[in-house]
Amino acid sequence: MNTVFVLQHSHFLPSGEESVKFIGIYRTAEAAIAAAKRLADQPGFARHPTIIDSDKTDDEEGFYIDEYELDKDHWTEGFVTLIGDEEYRG
Numbered sequence: 001m002n003t004v005f006v007l008q009h010s011h012f013l014p015s016g017e018e019s020v021k022f023i024g025i026y027r028t029a030e031a032a033i034a035a036a037k038r039l040a041d042q043p044g045f046a047r048h049p050t051i052i053d054s055d056k057t058d059d060e061e062g063f064y065i066d067e068y069e070l071d072k073d074h075w076t077e078g079f080v081t082l083i084g085d086e087e088y089r090g
Helices: 029-039
Strands: 003-012 018-026 062-069 081-083 086-088
Touching: 003 029, 018 029, 029 062
Parallel strands: none
Antiparallel strands: 003 018, 003 062, 081 086
16 A cells, blocks of 8 residues: 655644644655654744644644555545535535
C-alpha cells in the first residue's frame, strides 16, 4: 500500500473558531514527526508544540499527523455549510 503522512497544526482563536495550518506531506511518519519537532519552537507553534495522539489525550491544539492512502477518495460525501440556523448549499 502506498501512503503519505500529512502534517497540520491546529489551535483555537479567542472567538472559538479553529485555525488549521497545512504544513506538509511526507513519505514516512518519522519525517512528519521530525518536521513537527523542527517547527515546535517557532512563533505560534510554540504555544501548542505537542504532537496530538487523539487516542491518548483530549487536547485538540497542536500538531496532527494523518496517514493517507494514495489514489483513494478520502471524502466521499457532499457537505452542508451552516450559517447561523440556515443551511447554505454553495
